[in-house]
Amino acid sequence: MKVLVTASRKGGSGKTVVTRHLAVAALRSGIGKVAMVDLDPMRGLSRWWQRRPEDGLELVQLAPEGLPSATHEDRAGAALAAAQQLNGAIPALRAQGYGLLLIDTPPAADEIVRLAVKAADLVLVPVRPSPDDLDAVGETADLVAGLSRPMVFIINSATKRARLTGDAAVALSQHGTVAPSTLHRSDAYAASALDGLTVQEADPRGAPAGEVSALWGYVSKRSGLLASEPVSELTKRPALKLVGGRKGK
Template structure:
C-alpha cells in the first residue's frame, strides 16, 4: 500500500480538492481498495465524503471514539489523536488489502502535519500561482525535506495562459519537483462537490476532468502505483462499487 499526503502551510491552497480528486481517480483506476483520512479540523474532506454515493471509497476514522468536537480546539485535538494512530493503522490497512491511502492535512506546519508527512510515500503540495502562496512554500518544503520524504508541487487554480502560472512553476522548481499537470480554475470543482462527486464524474468530457486524469497518471507513476500504459487508460475505467457496508451519517 502507498500513502499520499497533501500538505501546505497556506490555507486555501487546494489540499482537500486535490485529495478527493486523486482518491476518486485512484478508485477508477482499479488499483484496489482506496481509503482517505481527514486530519484537518475543518473536516472538509469528511463532509464531502458524507455526501458521496457509496462506491467503495472509504473514510477511515482514527480519532478515539467519544472525543468532543464542538469547537475548533476539540477538533484539532481529535485530529492530533488521529495522526498519532497512523504508525499502527497503516500496516493494518495494508494487510486488509488497501492499495492506497490518501491523507488530508490542516494548513499548518505543526505536529499533525509532521506525523502525516513522516508516514508518507509521497507528499503533494498544492500551490496557487500567487505571491502569497509562493511565499508560504518554504516552510512546507523545509518540513518535508527534514523528514526525508519525496515531494511534488501541484499548481492549482491557475488561470489559463497567464504569465504568473509559468513564473510560479519556475519559482517552485527552485524548491523541488513540479508536476507537469496543472489544475486550472473552474467552477466545476465546487459544483461537483455539492453532490459528493468530482469533476471526472460530473463532467467526464470536460477540461478539468482531463487535467485530473493527467495529474493522477503522473502521481501514480511517481508513487510507483501504476505503469505508464495503465495510467493512460484511467478515463476509460468504470467506477468501483462498494460491496456491503454503509456510511455512518
C-alpha cells in the first residue's frame, strides 16, 4: 500500500480538491481498495465524502470516539489524536488489502502535518500561482525535506496561458519537482463537489477531467504505485473498526 499526503502551509491551496480527485481517479483506475484520512479540522474532505454515493471509497476515522468537536480547537485536538494513530492504522489497512491511502492535512506546518508527512511515500504540495502562495512554500518544503520524504509540487487553479503560471513553475523548481500536469481554474470543481462527485464523474470529457487524469497518471508512476487488474466488486464496508461509515447508514 502506498501513502500519499497533501500538505501546504497556505490555506486555500487546493489540498482537499487534489485529495478527493486523486482518490476517485485511483478508484476508477482499478487498483482496488482506496482509503482516505481527513486530518484537517475544517473537515472539508469528510463533508464531501458524506455527500458521496457509496462506491467503495472509504473515509477512515482514527480519532477516539467521544472527543468534543464543538470548536475549532476541539477538532484540532481530534485531528492530532488521529494523526498519532497513523503508525498503527497503516499496517492494519495494508493487511485489509488497501492499495492506496490518501491523507488530507490542515494548512499548517505543525505536529499533525509532521506526523502525516512522516508516514508518506510521497508528499503532494498544491500551490496556486500567486505571490502569496509561493511565499508560503518554503516552510512546507523545509518540513518535508527535514523528514527525508519525496515531494512534488502541483500547480493548482491556474489561469490558462497566463505568464504567472510559467513563472510559478520556474520558482517552484528551485525547491523541488513540479508535476508536469497543471490543474486550471474551473467552476466544475465546486459544482461537482455539491453532490459528492469529482470532475471526472460529472463531466468525463471535460478539460478538468483530462487534467486530473494526467495528474493521476504522473502521481501513480512517481509514487511507484503499480495498477493491478481491475476488480469486479469493491468492498464497501470492511470489518475493521478503523473504518467509519456515513451517518445514518
